[in-house]
Amino acid sequence: MTVRDAIDAGIVSGARVLTTGPGITITGGHFNWFAIEADSDTELRKAARTLVKHRADHIKLFGTGGGLTMTSNPARAQYSVDEFRIVIDEAERGGITVTTHVHGTPGIRNAIAAGIHRLEHCQFFDENGGISFDEDIVRQIVDSGIPVSLGMARRWRTDSSIEEHLTPRQLKQRAIRDERIDVLRRFRDLGVQLIASTDAGMTSTPFDDLPNLMRFLVGSIGMGIPEVIHSVTGRAAAAVRQDDRLGTIQPGKAADLRLVHGDPEADPAALSAVAHVIRAGSPAEVRRGAS
Secondary structure: OHHHHHHHOOOOOOOOOOOOOOEEEOOOOOOHHHEEEOOOHHHHHHHHHHHHHOOOOEEEEEOEOOOOOOOOOOOOEOOOHHHHHHHHHHHHHOOOEEEEEEEEHHHHHHHHHHOOOEEEEEEEEOOOOOEOOOHHHHHHHHHHOOOEEOOEOHHHHOOOOOHHHOOHHHHHHHHOHHHHHHHHHHHHHHOOOEEOOEOOOOOOOOOOOHHHHHHHHHHHHOOOHHHHHHHHOHHHHHHOOOOOOOOOOOOOOOOOEEEEOOOOOOOHHHHHOEEEEEEOOEEEOOOOOOO
């Protein structure tokens, strides 16, 4: 929250930031070294209220384990439906929303049943290290209008040889790359509101990787350039309830613009060819070589 506030106050220049602060996880759960560990109803309520107190824009709940945390299980839920609901209720009381990291089906199911506002990753991992896609759950996601933010790690979608840098668990997740891509195709075919987002800062994913992900989605799951651009602008703004002021070019909205050299529809590589960045109507400094 400190960086967000410093940028908003003009103390430093930077991108527009919406923050969750530290996430909420179980003791020893995913990302526990940089999260609030909460195991009981009381601890969950306290954690959520603390984040509201410190003016988090949203709350992030770790609903399953993850690949980086060896003491966690990506296939299993970390919280029950009722526990999810406690955090959601407290967030809504404070006027903010809850997103959840979920890989395995039980965590996805619990989050939807509790009334989650957004899902992150959502890959249907099973206990055998594979994927057990559940179309009924996906239809619930669509019917409930829940956006799915992909939070994609570069390490599994890239064709580059990076195996020597991965843990055994990460190697298994990379081995099911084709199945994971198929999940994305089926999401899109069934009408899920997909948001192109990366796992920047973690999982071998640099902060300038978003244009690469956008090109990947065009080439691998058939998204068109207008659709993939909308997924990181208008659709993303709606998902975080900022579409009244961000995400589209309309009178009365903040003029946040990224101008590129070339036509992305003719050549998707143009997505990385940044010419100018405008933030709230004013030119922003562009680090040359950044994508």
